[in-house]
Structure formats: structure tokens, C-alpha cells
Amino acid sequence: MLDTMNVDYSTRIPNNVGLAEDRTVLRALEGWHPGYIDWWKDMGPIGFQESRVYLRTAVSVDPKGWAKFDYVKMPEYRWGVLLAPQEEGRKVNFGKHKGEPAWQDVPGEYRAMLRRLIVIQGDTEPASVEQQRHLGATAPSLYDMRNLFQVNVEEGRHLWAMVYLLHKYFGRDGRDEADELLRRRSGDADSPRMLGAFNEATPDWLSFFMFTFFTDRDGKMQLESLAQSGFDPLSRTCRFMLTEEAHHMFVGETGVGRTLQRTCEAMKAAGIEDPYAIEKIRALGVIDLPTIQKKLNLHYSLTLDLFGAEISTNSANFYNAGLKGRFQETKIDDDHELTNATYPVLKLVDGQIVKVDEPALTALNMRLRDDYSEDCARGVERWNKIIEKEGIKFRLDLPHVAFHRKIGEFRNVNVSPKGIILSDSDWAKVRDQYLPSLADGEYITSLMKPCFEPGRYASWIAAPKVGIDNKPGDFEYVQIAA
Amino acid sequence: MAGAPRKLANGKAFIDFQTEPSRYRHWKLSVQGETATLAMDVDENAGLFEGYQLKLNSYDLGVDIELADALMRLRFEHPNVKVVLLRSAKDRVFCAGANIRMLAGSEHPHKVNFCKFTNETRNAMEDASQYSGQRFVTVVNGTAAGGGYELALATDHIMMVDDGSTAVSLPEVPLLAVLPGTGGLTRVVDKRMVRRDHADVFCTIEEGIKGRRAVQWRLIDELVPPSKLEERVKATASDLATKSPRSGPAEGVKLTQLDRKFRADGIDYGFVRLDIEAAQRLATITVRVAEAASAKSAAEIVALGAAFWPLQCARELDDAILHLRNNAYEIGTVIFKTEGDPEVARAYDDLLEAHRDNWFVHEIRHYWKRVLKRIDVTSRTLVALIEPGSCFVGTLAELAFAADRSYMLLGQFQGDNRPAATIELTRANFGAYPMSHGLTRLQSRFLATPDKPAQLEAKIATALDADEAEALGLVTFALDDIDWADEVRVFLEERASFSPDAMTGLEANLRFAGPETMESKIFARLTAWQNWIFQRPNAVGEEGALARYGTGQRPTYDLRRV
Structure with missing residues (x-):
């Protein structure tokens, strides 16, 4: 009997999918493995491959006790294939196949669609590792460095998860696509990653935190909708990935939170009440709140673009076919077919931003984006609590969804964070009030000084409340190789 | 469906086939020495009829009328142009083919005559190459789907960027239950001589084929890294210009407006x-x-x-x-x-x-x-x-x-x-x-x-x-x-x-007693089948693929083979 709860470490590739008995897929994955390690060495974190990092490794997919912490050199990390356990009698829960037993194999008519979904998801996983590879050198603490590397190895494992699906279910095309996932490189002029936002470098740690808060949250929404899939192996894979994704968002939320905390504390200590006294605040070696708002504006708007066009035939097809559902599909009270339903969509009509009812099937991107925005807003409120508690009069806000967009309805208009349409010349005048300017970037970069002494933190960020794995404050999360 | 006749945009009473470069809405024709560039930049709000937008460089008859005009001018007004670069002016999109919403809402006679004209226009490109030494090069910089790839098929040399995502495709069968009817099927096997089984695979994959396989299967001629693209385009153009027998003067004959x-x-x-x-x-x-x-x-x-x-x-x-x-x-x-x-x-x-x-x-x-x-x-x-x-x-x-x-x-x-x-x-x-x-x-x-x-x-x-x-x-x-x-x-x-x-x-x-050629097959075989399929409920019925396109719902087919 296959043990689908605990991870089998007897094969070179840890797994809970019975690879020891599935020789063909094991062979394919073993063939892919050296290329992956080469990719990690070429494109993974720069400069710390020989360092021992205190990382967690999955030993079971049981949500309660799945992780074990230990020091490991990243290239020796035991990446593997882990799926949430199969649910007895699971059904396709939406679309035209609603009520049919969930598919354990790929239905022929949806093979191409499914492959595309998996490849697009898979492409984002190594991309973020590539985007963040320079950050180790400027880590504000060993604690943060360790979190970065944990995120990185887990993104690597998510790549493994997608590659497993490609190898197991998509034959030669799947193997070719898996190879391509290693060939593409974030920001490369000749073979860029598939989605625009994954070709932008992550220049500094505040960007990294914003990225893990906003962009990994898009990842969470995508995984949530794929976890609803009628293709059961995809659903199970994504369900397990979500448990890891939660940590990434924790890194983002607390990272920004600690930055806010530090700024507010420094302001108070210096007796500065006005959050817009930027020069004075910067002189304290912390990041002023208005600049943090600009970073938020940037990352939120870039991430909204990842949801694609508001009205999308592809997402309608995916849904109707039972391949990709809505966020928390099974908890929604409707017919789960949406053939007659409508959904309000923000559109640009005659130069005005208005809500228009559109067929719900084609408006699924919009719906997922709305769910995403709500989720973000809750996180932003938690940040505001930190500022409030420190007694600083300032609020962070999500900008309007039409602000600074490159994809979808609003790609051709300039819109302020409050949702006011601006002319090109007006926009040019106010742009630097809403988005990080060159000078803002230079200032943040100037703060990015490494702080590698156990228990110490860079000037601009507060220490965390508790350590990872309940370790004490001066724990050496990364033993940096000489 | 497609019952009521569609209204021409801008209050036009009839479709006019006369135009000239200063009136183009969708193409930019520029000439530099022996090389011309025909850049497709479809204005999505300038459709020939009301009721659809020409997104992603998709086309309708209006777009093709301009193309046909440009091809005529290249032959008469530019006798020294030896190479024509067919490109897209849009980022990461070459051409998405004939506009589906236009097709879905068109009367049958319009569809057939639209298709006939676009076929004649593609043939005119091959005619220019064969008889006037005006070689055509397609630069596929992004999606070339359906009619977009068929446009490329009509040219002499197809280069495609190797960016990991750009593909050529003929998705008509899996996506719309119709055929790549603008010469697509015929040119794939008769002109490019793609092996029939490879063609069968290619024509049933919605997302098409990219990368090395596209070259191996003869679907394109050349795969170019994006950073080398402009350099390769230049080199290809100059190579083809050297080999072209065209030797007209710099000054051509202006095709003045017809007096009607x-x-x-x-x-x-x-x-x-x-x-x-x-x-x-x-x-x-x-x-x-x-x-x-x-x-x-x-x-x-x-x-x-x-x-x-x-x-x-x-x-x-x-x-x-x-x-x-x-x-x-x-x-x-x-x-x-x-x-x-x-x-x-x-x-x-x-x-x-x-x-x-x-x-x-x-x-x-x-x-x-x-x-x-x-x-x-x-x-x-x-x-x-x-x-x-x-x-x-x-x-x-x-x-x-x-x-x-x-x-x-x-x-x-x-x-x-x-x-x-x-x-x-x-x-x-x-x-x-x-x-x-x-x-x-x-x-x-x-x-x-x-x-x-x-x-x-x-x-x-x-x-x-x-x-x-x-x-x-x-x-x-x-x-x-x-x-x-x-x-x-x-x-x-x-x-x-x-x-x-x-x-x-x-x-x-x-009318056509005697042998067949690729060109005659396009009209006699491909379009005839296409026009039959275009009348069938599996394509145009209420639950057919064209009607269901874009709704997210799958078509329902009459499963009997005819």
C-alpha cells in the first residue's frame, strides 16, 4: 500500500507519489535532475551556495507535522515531489463536467489547455529565484537571509511539482516543456520568462518583501484556483504548494511590517511627527512612509497585470472545462456553471471608469482579481495597525485598480491612485508622487548594507518578534562559508 | 446565426476596394532602397463593419483591401524594391488571423467573398515573388495564429523569434471547428512540404508549434534569438536582394486614383x-x-x-x-x-x-x-x-x-x-x-x-x-x-x-478542366470544403463552435461523419 502521507527518501528524489514503483517517471525526473542542479548553481542565490542554511524540509504532507528544520547547503537541499493526499470520491466541482468523478488522468480534449496552465504556473517558480538571486549580499540580517533562501528553495520545489506533472502526464511534449522551464531566464533578452512581471529584477529588500506580499499572493490566488481543478493530480499538487506559499506571504507581510515598525520607532525617538518630513526621516537611516506607499503602489499595480485581461476567453474555457476554478469555489453558493450569470467588471467606457455587467464566465479573471484585492486590503490594514500603534498619523492604501496598468482595460490611460483619469502631461507631473522615483530607488539602495552578525539587524528594519522554529534572537540562521 | 446583414462602419453604403497609402488605417508601407517594409498595425477601432474590434492585429476585409493595394503599389510604384519585409508593428503579436467576431457575425456570402479576396491577395504575393523577383520575408515577432500564419505561408521566407513563447499555429480546427481556409492547409503540405502526419498534428494543436520543432517540421525557415533579430532581418534582406532578378528603375509608375x-x-x-x-x-x-x-x-x-x-x-x-x-x-x-x-x-x-x-x-x-x-x-x-x-x-x-x-x-x-x-x-x-x-x-x-x-x-x-x-x-x-x-x-x-x-x-x-496546381487547389478544394463547413451547424449552429467562441462554453457537435 502506497504511503501518501510520509515522504519517501529512499529514492534520489524524495516523494510521496510512489516514484519507487513508477520507474518511467522516476527515470525522467532523474534525467531532469542534473539540469536542475546546474540551473540552481547558475541562476540560484549568488555567493551562498556553500553556506549552511537553517532550512525546513518536508517529511510529511500532514499539515500538522510536515516540516523538519536543519542546516543544509542549498544545492544539497532535498527537492522532491509532494502532493496532498488523495481525497476519496473527489468530484469535478464546476463547469460542464460538474459532478463527474475528478480525473486521475488527463482528458485528451483538455491536454493542451492543461499543459499550458501548468507551464505558465511552472514558469513563475524559477523566475522569482532568478529575480532575487542578488539579494543575499545585502541581507539586513541572517534571519532575513534565511527566509529569502527558504523562499528560494521552496520556489525551486514548486518547479519540481510542476515538472512532475509534466513528466508524468504529458509525454514527450511534457518533457520538452520541462526542459524549456530551465532554459528560459528572467529578464533575458533572448529567452525571457513568460509573464512580464517575472522579468523585472528585484532590486532591493523592500522590493523583495513587497514582491512576496503582493506577487506571491497572486501566486496563492492562482494556486487556490488550480487547487479546485477537476484534474486531481494538479489539485493535490497545488494544495500542498499552498501550505508553502503561506510562508512566503508571511515573509512579505512581516518584512514590510518590520520596516514600518522601524521607521515609526525612529521617528518617535527623534520627535518627528510629520510623516512627510522626508529629508529628516531619511537622515535617521530608515525608509519614510510615503516612499513605502510608492513601493506598494508599484508592486500592487504590477501584480494586477498578472491577472490578465478583465474579460478573457481563456479563463472562461478553463473554467467551463473544469480545469481552473474560482477562489474557494466549493464555498460559493451558486450553480458552479455560470452559463447564465453575470459579474460586474470595471471598464473604460467613453473615457469614464464604470462598472458593466459581463457574462460571469468570461469575467473570471476580474473576479479572482477582486478576491485578491480584498485579501491584499486585509494585509494592508494589519500594516496600518502597526503605524497606528506607534501613534504616527499616516495610512497606507491600495491604489485604484486602474492605476498604472499595462494590461487590460486601463492599459492606455493614466489614472491616479484615487481613480482619476489624467492627461499625459498631468501624469508626467505627478508620476513621482505616486511611484518610486530614481532618487527614491537610490536612497533605498544606499540603505542596503549587509548585516551578517547573528542577532543584529540593518538600520531600516526591526527585529522579528519570534525566531524561526522558535530559535533565540542570536541564532545563527546561516553559517556563512568563508 | 449571422442572419441580419451587418452594417458597414461610418455610414458607408458599399465596400470600396480603392485606397492609397495616405488613407491606410492598418498598414504602414515604407521603402528604403531595395527593401520595403510592410508593417501591420491594425487599428482595432477601424473595422470595416460595426460590431467588432480588430484586436491583436486580427483582420477583416478592410485590412486586406489595404494589403492588396500595397502589393499593387510595390509592383508598379517601386520597381526597384526587391525584398518586402512583412512585419508587425505591435509588440509580441504578429497577427491573430481573421477576426472571429467578424466571421461569426458575417453573412455567408460575405465570408466566402472575404475569403476569396484574401486568397487572391496572398496569391498576389507569390506572384510578385515568382514573376517579378520581389521576395517576401515574414518576421514573426509573436503570435502568428490562423490567418496570421497563413499570411506568413504566402511569403518566401519565414523567420521567427526564439523567445520560448512565440509559435505559429493553425488553431481553426480545435478552436473554431472550421479550416485554415486562406490557403493554410494547402500551403503547409504543397508549398512548404510539411509531412502530412506532421501537418495533421500541427493543425490540431491550438497553441501551435514553437522553437526548434517548427524548423524541423518545415513550418518556418529560421529561428532567431530576439537580440539577433534585426541583424538577421537585415542580412536576409540583403541576401535575397542580391539574388533577385528584379532590376527596375528607382522611379515607378504612380497608381493614380481611378475616376469613377x-x-x-x-x-x-x-x-x-x-x-x-x-x-x-x-x-x-x-x-x-x-x-x-x-x-x-x-x-x-x-x-x-x-x-x-x-x-x-x-x-x-x-x-x-x-x-x-x-x-x-x-x-x-x-x-x-x-x-x-x-x-x-x-x-x-x-x-x-x-x-x-x-x-x-x-x-x-x-x-x-x-x-x-x-x-x-x-x-x-x-x-x-x-x-x-x-x-x-x-x-x-x-x-x-x-x-x-x-x-x-x-x-x-x-x-x-x-x-x-x-x-x-x-x-x-x-x-x-x-x-x-x-x-x-x-x-x-x-x-x-x-x-x-x-x-x-x-x-x-x-x-x-x-x-x-x-x-x-x-x-x-x-x-x-x-x-x-x-x-x-x-x-x-x-x-x-x-x-x-x-x-x-x-x-x-x-471552368478548370485539366490539372491542378497549388493555387487552383486552394480555390477548388480548400475553399470549397471550408465553405461547406462554414454552413454546417457544427460551426455556425447555435451550439456550434463559432457561436460558442469566447463564451467559455464548449460547442456541441453532430457527431456523424458525412
Whole structure:
């Protein structure tokens, strides 16, 4: 009997999918493995491959006790294939196949669609590792460095998860696509990653935190909708990935939170009440709140673009076919077919931003984006609590969804964070009030000084409340190789 | 579906095939030395009809009319251009093909005629390459789907960026339950010689094929890293320019605007007149030869430019045919008549023959060839009426040979002192204007007696009266004036009573006796199947693929194989 709860470490590739008995897929994955390690060495974190990092490794997919912490050199990390356990009698829960037993194999008519979904998801996983590879050198603490590397190895494992699906279910095309996932490189002029936002470098740690808060949250929404899939192996894979994704968002939320905390504390200590006294605040070696708002504006708007066009035939097809559902599909009270339903969509009509009812099937991107925005807003409120508690009069806000967009309805208009349409010349005048300017970037970069002494933190960020794995404050999360 | 006729955008009353670069909405034609760039930049809000947007460089007939115009100008106005780069001005999108919403909402006759015209336009690209040494290079910088890839297929060399996502595809079958009907299927196997099993795979994958496999399977010629693209495009252009035999002067002949006068019942051009009798479902196209052949030398011909009778006449005839095809679906029969002095018509043909190596004359003859081909595939009954005063000589006689039937008057009409009608062959009838299947109209006409065309060469420049023309098989019936009016009337009335569909099928099957070529297959095989599929519920029914496209719902098919 296959043990689908605990991870089998007897094969070179840890797994809970019975690879020891599935020789063909094991062979394919073993063939892919050296290329992956080469990719990690070429494109993974720069400069710390020989360092021992205190990382967690999955030993079971049981949500309660799945992780074990230990020091490991990243290239020796035991990446593997882990799926949430199969649910007895699971059904396709939406679309035209609603009520049919969930598919354990790929239905022929949806093979191409499914492959595309998996490849697009898979492409984002190594991309973020590539985007963040320079950050180790400027880590504000060993604690943060360790979190970065944990995120990185887990993104690597998510790549493994997608590659497993490609190898197991998509034959030669799947193997070719898996190879391509290693060939593409974030920001490369000749073979860029598939989605625009994954070709932008992550220049500094505040960007990294914003990225893990906003962009990994898009990842969470995508995984949530794929976890609803009628293709059961995809659903199970994504369900397990979500448990890891939660940590990434924790890194983002607390990272920004600690930055806010530090700024507010420094302001108070210096007796500065006005959050817009930027020069004075910067002189304290912390990041002023208005600049943090600009970073938020940037990352939120870039991430909204990842949801694609508001009205999308592809997402309608995916849904109707039972391949990709809505966020928390099974908890929604409707017919789960949406053939007659409508959904309000923000559109640009005659130069005005208005809500228009559109067929719900084609408006699924919009719906997922709305769910995403709500989720973000809750996180932003938690940040505001930190500022409030420190007694600083300032609020962070999500900008309007039409602000600074490159994809979808609003790609051709300039819109302020409050949702006011601006002319090109007006926009040019106010742009630097809403988005990080060159000078803002230079200032943040100037703060990015490494702080590698156990228990110490860079000037601009507060220490965390508790350590990872309940370790004490001066724990050496990364033993940096000489 | 597709019941109510669609409204033309901007209050237009008819589809106009005349345009010029300053009026283009969707293309940018620029010329640099021997290389021209034809950049597709479709204005999504400038569709020909109301009710759809031309997103992602998708096209409708309006986009193709501009392309056809640009191709004509490249041949006449830019005789020194040896290489044409077909590109997209949009980032990461080449062309998404014919616009689906336009197709889904179009009347069937519009769809068929749209497709016919786009096919003719793609053929014109191949014609320019084969006969005028104007080589076409496609630069695929992003999605080239369906008609977008078919556009590329019509060119000589397809280069594609190797960015990991750009692919070529023919997704019509899996996505829309129709065919890549603008030459796609035919060119994949007959031109690019993609192996049939590979083609089968390719044509059923919605997302298409990218990267190395696209080259291995012969779907494209070359894969280029994005950073090397411009360099490779330049090198390819200069390489092809070196090999091109085209050697025209820098200065070409300006294709001036046609002078047209629209009447309620027709159009008057300089040498062509279109008369429409709507009640009889009849159109008459009368072609008049110029008063005299004024030019003698090649230089004089070039100096006349667009006013040179053979060119002006061909352009007018072309426009009249296109107008009928796309704006007058109910006209079932087209009568060709000619007027003028046979001496002059012969003199023009001789002039063209004598200066056939001059670039301009060369282009004019090939243009006449294309106009006559357009007539061949026009799905209306074509009749030539050869009466006193007519001028069916050489090039103009091809109109009679293109017709489904020709009637020639024996002798004179009572009370008309013009001499009896004759017809006359010139060298032009023996190879200048092959049909799409490669034969001349005379070769195809006399398939049972292959020696006959050669024997007919002995009759060149001989005025053939009705008896002789009938005896030689050059006309269908020679009738005297007692029978003429009644016979012609009865024929036309009978014709008008038949099913238009059966007529279209009948004529298309009888007109092209003889072998097939890639070009003839596109019209005879591909479009015929496509038009059948386009009528079937699996494509256009309420639950068919075209109606369901974009809704997210899957089509329901009638699963019986026919």
C-alpha cells in the first residue's frame, strides 16, 4: 500500500507519489535532475551556495507535522515531489463536467489547455529565484537571509511539482516543456520568462518583501484556483504548494511590517511627527512612509497585470472545462456553471471608469482579481495597525485598480491612485508622487548594507518578534562559508 | 446565426476596394532602397463593419483591401524594391488571423467573398515573388495564429523569434471547428512540404508549434534569438536582394486614383462601364478599347503611366468585378461586352508583346493575368455577347474564353450598318495569361484536342467571323439576328431560375478542366470544403463552435461523419 502521507527518501528524489514503483517517471525526473542542479548553481542565490542554511524540509504532507528544520547547503537541499493526499470520491466541482468523478488522468480534449496552465504556473517558480538571486549580499540580517533562501528553495520545489506533472502526464511534449522551464531566464533578452512581471529584477529588500506580499499572493490566488481543478493530480499538487506559499506571504507581510515598525520607532525617538518630513526621516537611516506607499503602489499595480485581461476567453474555457476554478469555489453558493450569470467588471467606457455587467464566465479573471484585492486590503490594514500603534498619523492604501496598468482595460490611460483619469502631461507631473522615483530607488539602495552578525539587524528594519522554529534572537540562521 | 446583414462602419453604403497609402488605417508601407517594409498595425477601432474590434492585429476585409493595394503599389510604384519585409508593428503579436467576431457575425456570402479576396491577395504575393523577383520575408515577432500564419505561408521566407513563447499555429480546427481556409492547409503540405502526419498534428494543436520543432517540421525557415533579430532581418534582406532578378528603375509608375462615377444602376469608369439590372439579377460589364494606341516605345508607355490603356482598363475591370462580388450578391449573371476598333486592340497587344521585357509592360501583363484569374473564380454566371461593334481581340478575347458561354452574332442586326462581329487571336492568347491551374484558357478549353491551341496560332491576327469562330470552337453558339434576341433572353431567364448554389458549384467545376496546381487547389478544394463547413451547424449552429467562441462554453457537435 502506497504511503501518501510520509515522504519517501529512499529514492534520489524524495516523494510521496510512489516514484519507487513508477520507474518511467522516476527515470525522467532523474534525467531532469542534473539540469536542475546546474540551473540552481547558475541562476540560484549568488555567493551562498556553500553556506549552511537553517532550512525546513518536508517529511510529511500532514499539515500538522510536515516540516523538519536543519542546516543544509542549498544545492544539497532535498527537492522532491509532494502532493496532498488523495481525497476519496473527489468530484469535478464546476463547469460542464460538474459532478463527474475528478480525473486521475488527463482528458485528451483538455491536454493542451492543461499543459499550458501548468507551464505558465511552472514558469513563475524559477523566475522569482532568478529575480532575487542578488539579494543575499545585502541581507539586513541572517534571519532575513534565511527566509529569502527558504523562499528560494521552496520556489525551486514548486518547479519540481510542476515538472512532475509534466513528466508524468504529458509525454514527450511534457518533457520538452520541462526542459524549456530551465532554459528560459528572467529578464533575458533572448529567452525571457513568460509573464512580464517575472522579468523585472528585484532590486532591493523592500522590493523583495513587497514582491512576496503582493506577487506571491497572486501566486496563492492562482494556486487556490488550480487547487479546485477537476484534474486531481494538479489539485493535490497545488494544495500542498499552498501550505508553502503561506510562508512566503508571511515573509512579505512581516518584512514590510518590520520596516514600518522601524521607521515609526525612529521617528518617535527623534520627535518627528510629520510623516512627510522626508529629508529628516531619511537622515535617521530608515525608509519614510510615503516612499513605502510608492513601493506598494508599484508592486500592487504590477501584480494586477498578472491577472490578465478583465474579460478573457481563456479563463472562461478553463473554467467551463473544469480545469481552473474560482477562489474557494466549493464555498460559493451558486450553480458552479455560470452559463447564465453575470459579474460586474470595471471598464473604460467613453473615457469614464464604470462598472458593466459581463457574462460571469468570461469575467473570471476580474473576479479572482477582486478576491485578491480584498485579501491584499486585509494585509494592508494589519500594516496600518502597526503605524497606528506607534501613534504616527499616516495610512497606507491600495491604489485604484486602474492605476498604472499595462494590461487590460486601463492599459492606455493614466489614472491616479484615487481613480482619476489624467492627461499625459498631468501624469508626467505627478508620476513621482505616486511611484518610486530614481532618487527614491537610490536612497533605498544606499540603505542596503549587509548585516551578517547573528542577532543584529540593518538600520531600516526591526527585529522579528519570534525566531524561526522558535530559535533565540542570536541564532545563527546561516553559517556563512568563508 | 449571422442572419441580419451587418452594417458597414461610418455610414458607408458599399465596400470600396480603392485606397492609397495616405488613407491606410492598418498598414504602414515604407521603402528604403531595395527593401520595403510592410508593417501591420491594425487599428482595432477601424473595422470595416460595426460590431467588432480588430484586436491583436486580427483582420477583416478592410485590412486586406489595404494589403492588396500595397502589393499593387510595390509592383508598379517601386520597381526597384526587391525584398518586402512583412512585419508587425505591435509588440509580441504578429497577427491573430481573421477576426472571429467578424466571421461569426458575417453573412455567408460575405465570408466566402472575404475569403476569396484574401486568397487572391496572398496569391498576389507569390506572384510578385515568382514573376517579378520581389521576395517576401515574414518576421514573426509573436503570435502568428490562423490567418496570421497563413499570411506568413504566402511569403518566401519565414523567420521567427526564439523567445520560448512565440509559435505559429493553425488553431481553426480545435478552436473554431472550421479550416485554415486562406490557403493554410494547402500551403503547409504543397508549398512548404510539411509531412502530412506532421501537418495533421500541427493543425490540431491550438497553441501551435514553437522553437526548434517548427524548423524541423518545415513550418518556418529560421529561428532567431530576439537580440539577433534585426541583424538577421537585415542580412536576409540583403541576401535575397542580391539574388533577385528584379532590376527596375528607382522611379515607378504612380497608381493614380481611378475616376469613377457612381450611378444608381452602375458605375462609369474611363474605359469600363458597369450596368446593373437588379430586377433581372443581371450585370453588364462593357470594356472599351482606347481610340488609338498612341505610345510606340517603352519610354512612351512608361510616360503614360496609369493612363496607359491596358493598365487603366485592367484596374477598372478589376474594381468593377470586386464591386459586383462584394456589394451585389443577388446579381447572378455577368455579361461581358466589348467596344472599339479591333485594329487598336491588336496594336496594344502587339505593343505589349514587343516590349514584354520592359519592367512596366511586364507588370501590366501579369496584372491582366491576375484580373482574368479573378474573373475565373468569380461565382457568377459569365457570358460573353459578341456583337457588331465589339472588340474581342487578344487580351479582350480572354473575357470570352473565361465565360461559361459565349454567343456570337452571325452577320448584322437589321438596321445596323456596322460590319459583322469578328473575334481575333493575338500572341497574348497563347501563354501570357495562364489560369490558376497553369493552362491557358485555350488549352483548358480544348483539353480533348491538345494540338488545337498550336494550330490556332496560325490564325493569329485573322479576323474570325461567327461561322469560323464557331467551327473553331472559340464560341458556344453563333446565332443570326432572327434567333439572337430570343435565344439570349431565354438563356438568361433560364439561368436566373436555377439555384444560385448549384450554379456556383456547376461553374466552378466546369471552368478548370485539366490539372491542378497549388493555387487552383486552394480555390477548388480548400475553399470549397471550408465553405461547406462554414454552413454546417457544427460551426455556425447555435451550439456550434463559432457561436460558442469566447463564451467559455464548449460547442456541441453532430457527431456523424458525412
